[in-house]
Amino acid sequence: MMSEKLTTASAELPGPDANLGYLFRLANQRFRALLDAALEDLEMSAQEYGILSVFETRPELSTSELARISQVTRQTMHTSILGLEAAGLLERRAVNPRVVLVRPTERGRICLDLATRRVRAAERAALGGLSDRDERTVRAWLANLAAMAPRRADATGRRQDRS
Template identity: 40%
Template sequence: MSAEQEAPTGSVGDLRDSVGYALKQAATALRVALDRDLRPLELTVSQYSCLEVLGQRPGLSNSELARATFVTRQTMNEILRGLQARDLLTRPATATSGRSRPVELTAAGRRALESASAVVAAVEERMVTALPADRRARFLADLRHCVQALG
């Protein structure tokens, strides 16, 4: 960077050296790859995320699923309606207690999740393939530390 192009003190500076910019690039590249590779299964990344969370934590409410998958309650409601129309999940027509309607995967939903999870695992493997195995665990730990530092 030349003297005329020097970043002001306290600024991000050269984007090639910005952790935030590199994380955004990685997140975007991951999202594009997931969108492309999940498309043949007729799933979006948000739909897959919903299935994955439900596979690991059945019975969550719309609000709990929204928080776990980083979408709004309104968006989650649309996702749930779409997945329910495809018979990938069930939720009671009325709340059994309070306003919560617990959501669970159907047998078809579990099969869809199994296929989608394999696709996502393959994309993640491609993403970190250049990292030596011993650095992968460190990379994940470092990312978790970054989240904790800002959370």
Template identity: 35%
Template sequence: MIKSSRAALPEPGEGKRGEGGHIGYLLRQAAAGQHLRMERALADLGVTPPQFVVLTMLAAYPGHSNADLARLALLTPQTVSVIVANLKKASLVEARPHASHGRIVQLQLSAKGEDLLMQSKERVRELEARMLEGLSVVEEQTIRRWLARQAAGQD
């Protein structure tokens, strides 16, 4: 029997994967954990986290192009094109010609898409509530403000 001389890798939250780790790594690790939790929470609905984001952005900003959706969803335009095509096939998204610009196609959720998004949002809200457990309102606001500043590039 050969024993490995390597030390065991730390679990999330331990060692350099914990409070002593680099802040950028901790953000990435937290995002990956949230992504995995969303995958599991939405799996039986047949919705992936990227699809959830695109549905959410379409509901919030109807009528925008795939390129706009890609910027909002933090995905590539190619990925959004594939997602939108699949959402159309599933009758979750409808494409309608622009009223005055015939070549422009506007996207919006179908009634079926709105229903699925509502179910998905309930599950994601539960995940987010668990994520924020134990934080005061002030702590949550501080974290939200800091994350928004970082996203906006405001140091």
């Protein structure tokens, strides 16, 4: 099957001239699989690590803030929080009937520290072979790309900046 062939490690990989969107998707899938494998024995997924990692710089957040930062819906974040809470990694604290703050438990902080070391090792593996300068260039380019404002096509199909 074609889709199976494209997702296996033995499949012929695309060259650097392949469609950029396809390369992004494939690189993201492979990197996420690397992270999932590195975090497997911690019983944590790359997605769960992503949520916990937000707390490296913030002591607690509301579900809405966490959803906004993670770029998912509040409902999706709520489901993720319930799973992380059941695993003993997050706890919730009601501020009032409408606002609930979320923060890592002590176990959550310990797991986050351990997971972060593993994620950094996976990043080093993914960046293997790049010089420090090239790594900084890749990181700066990705950060700039992530910060780009979405643009819409006009009637001619040309891209227009949003005003």
